[in-house]
Amino acid sequence: MVVNYLELETSKSLKRMEKMKDNFLQFRVPDTHSLQRLNRNIIALKSPCDYIALYKGKMHMIECKSSRNKTSYSWRYIRPHQLTYLQATEDAGGRGWFLLNRRHNRHITCVALTPQTVQKLMDVEKSTKWVELFKLGIPIDRIQGGMWDLNPLFRTR
DSSP states (O other): OOOOOHHHHHHHHHHHHHHHHHTTTEEEOOOHHHHHOOOOTOOOOOOSSSSSEEEETEEEEEEEEOOOOSEEGGGSOOOOHHHHHHHHHHTTEEEEEEEEEEEETEEEEEEEOHEEEEEEEHHSEEEEHHHHHHSSEEOOOTTTTTTEGGGGGOOOO
């Protein structure tokens, strides 16, 4: 089994926020692979995202993506249904986020991008340099305990 460290760290980060903030709820959306590990005969729908959070009445959908590529992120890992769900969330008044995580040796970084930004980049290139992604998105700071400071995602626009 492959461990997705970003998903584990995001889970810890959201649980921490749930304890610290009033009016904050979070939920890990089970994915198809998790359900099929329980029973290979299960036919599951595609998950819209990895996490759903509700803060002050606004829904947030978060999709976690990791890469070990030192220089750029390849858009082939973004599935069409993920982009569709996160964009639909934005259209309905919520927030959709792609958390892109780079893990190269001991250098670990994370940036949050909106579905609109991801779509624009995917329309013109197969991959984007990390330097450019950090200019276009919201850099997410790593905090003690193997977590991320996700507070910038939940600030109202």
